[in-house]
Amino acid sequence: MRFLILTHLFLLLFNTQLQAQNWEFQFSAIVDPISTENLPENNWNGLSLSANYQKDIFVKSSLFGGLFFHSNSWANHTFLSFGISYELASSKKYALHANYYMNHGIALFSERPLYSHLSKLMIYNDFKINETKHLGLGIGVQYITTPRYSDYSLLHSRVNFPISIRFLF
Amino acid sequence: MIKTAFILIVLFTVGSCSKLPEKGIKSELNNTLIETKDALILSSSDSPIETLIFYPGGLVDPHSYLKWQDELITKRNSLQVVTVKMPSNLAVFGIQKGQHVLEAYPEMTSWYVAGHSLGGAMATNFVEQNASKIDGLIYLAAYPGDDRLKSTSIPVFSISASEDGLTTPEKISERFSYLPTPYHMNSTDDFPEDLRNNTLYFEIQGGNHAQFGNYGIQNNDGKATISTDEQQEITVELIAEFLQRI
Numbered sequence: 001m002r003f004l005i006l007t008h009l010f011l012l013l014f015n016t017q018l019q020a021q022n023w024e025f026q027f028s029a030i031v032d033p034i035s036t037e038n039l040p041e042n043n044w045n046g047l048s049l050s051a052n053y054q055k056d057i058f059v060k061s062s063l064f065g066g067l068f069f070h071s072n073s074w075a076n077h078t079f080l081s082f083g084i085s086y087e088l089a090s091s092k093k094y095a096l097h098a099n100y101y102m103n104h105g106i107a108l109f110s111e112r113p114l115y116s117h118l119s120k121l122m123i124y125n126d127f128k129i130n131e132t133k134h135l136g137l138g139i140g141v142q143y144i145t146t147p148r149y150s151d152y153s154l155l156h157s158r159v160n161f162p163i164s165i166r167f168l169f
Numbered sequence: 170m171i172k173t174a175f176i177l178i179v180l181f182t183v184g185s186c187s188k189l190p191e192k193g194i195k196s197e198l199n200n201t202l203i204e205t206k207d208a209l210i211l212s213s214s215d216s217p218i219e220t221l222i223f224y225p226g227g228l229v230d231p232h233s234y235l236k237w238q239d240e241l242i243t244k245r246n247s248l249q250v251v252t253v254k255m256p257s258n259l260a261v262f263g264i265q266k267g268q269h270v271l272e273a274y275p276e277m278t279s280w281y282v283a284g285h286s287l288g289g290a291m292a293t294n295f296v297e298q299n300a301s302k303i304d305g306l307i308y309l310a311a312y313p314g315d316d317r318l319k320s321t322s323i324p325v326f327s328i329s330a331s332e333d334g335l336t337t338p339e340k341i342s343e344r345f346s347y348l349p350t351p352y353h354m355n356s357t358d359d360f361p362e363d364l365r366n367n368t369l370y371f372e373i374q375g376g377n378h379a380q381f382g383n384y385g386i387q388n389n390d391g392k393a394t395i396s397t398d399e400q401q402e403i404t405v406e407l408i409a410e411f412l413q414r415i
Binding site: 040041108109110151154155 | 189
C-alpha cells in the first residue's frame with residue numbers, strides 16, 4: 001500500500017506539465033467546538049495542509065485541483081482535491097473569495113486504508129502583496145467521513161470549522 | 170519549494186499510517202463504551218469511582234486496547250478506563266491530553282495511568298507533572314526516556330514480554346536506573362507488601378509487543394509463543410491485582 005501511495009504522489013508531482021499560473025498553498029487548524037458536557041474533550045481537532053493548482057475559467061471563477069493532507073482524531077488522510085473558486089468582491093488591496101472543495105481520498109491505515117470523503121466551503125480574505133502574490137485568511141465549514149471506519153469506531157464522521165492561512169502565487 | 174513541500178507531504182503520509190484494530194471488538198464489549206473526538210470511555214453500568222487513563226502505542230488505533238480493558242473492568246467494576254486519542258496516533262503530540270480527563274471527573278477517588286510502548290514513555294511526563302493526583306503508573310512494553318521518576322513514591326509496575334522485538338528485555342533492564350529500585354516478580358503471589366519506592370517488573374513468558382493490543386502483527390516484533398488472549402489474560406490479572414494492592 002505504501003508503494004502505491006508513493007507511486008501515485010510522485011507521478012502527480014513529476015509527470016504533470018505545470019505552467020505556473022496560480023498555485024495555492026494552505027494550512028488550516030480545525031476548530032471542533034461540538035462536545036458533550038462533562039466529557040474530556042478540547043475544541044481543536046486536527047490540522048490540514050494542501051497544495052492546489054488553479055486555472056481561471058471565467059473572469060471571476062477558477063477551477064483547481066491538487067493534494068490535500070488532513071489529520072484528525074481518528075486518522076491521517078490524503079485526498080485528491082477538486083474545487084471551484086469564485087471572487088465575491090475585489091479592491092486594489094484585497095479580494096474576497098468563496099471556495100468549495102470536494103476531496104476524495106484515503107484514511108491512512110497500514111494494510112487496510114479506508115475510503116474517506118471531505119467537503120469544505122471556505123471564505124477567504126486575500127491581501128494582494130503584488131500583482132501575482134496574495135496572502136489570505138479564511139474561515140469555513142467542512143464535513144469529513146470515513147464510512148468503513150464504523151466497523152471499528154463509534155465516531156467516523158464529523159462537521160467542524162477550519163481556520164486557514166493561504167498563499168497564492 | 171513546490172517539490173520540497175510535496176516530498177515532505179509524501180514522507181509524512183507514508184510514515185504516518187496507523188494500525189487498525191481487529192474488526193468487531195466494539196460489538197463484543199460487555200461494558201459501556203462512550204466515544205468522543207478525544208477519548209474512549211469504557212465503564213461498567215455501576216458508577217465508577219476510580220479511573221485508569223491509558224496512553225496508546227505509537228501509530229496504533231486506540232480501539233485496539235478495548236478488548237482487555239473490557240476484561241479489566243469486568244474484574245474491577247469500580248474502575249473506568251479512559252483511552253486518550255492522540256494526534257496522528259502519536260502520543261508524543263499529546264503528552265498532556267490526560268489533563269482533560271483529570272478535569273472532567275473531579276469526583277474520582279483514585280487515578281491511575283498506563284501506557285503501551287510510546288504511550289508509556291509519554292505518560293511518564295504526564296505523571297511527573299501530576300504526581301500529587303496519580304496513585305499508580307503501569308508500563309506495558311514501555312519505559313521512561315529519562316530518570317525524572319527515579320525518586321517517585323508513586324507505585325510503578327512494568328509489564329513486558331519475553332519475545333518483544335521492540336521493547337526488548339535488554340532495553341528494559343538497561344533503564345532500571347530511570348525508576349525506583351527494581352523488584353522482580355514471577356507470579357501474582359510475588360507482590361511486595363509495600364508497593365512504594367519499588368518498581369515492580371513482570372516479564373510475560375512467550376508474549377510479544379503487539380499482543381498487548383489487538384492490532385495484528387507489528388514490524389520487527391518477535392514471534393509470540395502464547396496467544397494474544399493468553400497474554401492479555403495475564404496482563405489483566407496483573408493490573409487488577411496491582412490496583413487492588415495500591
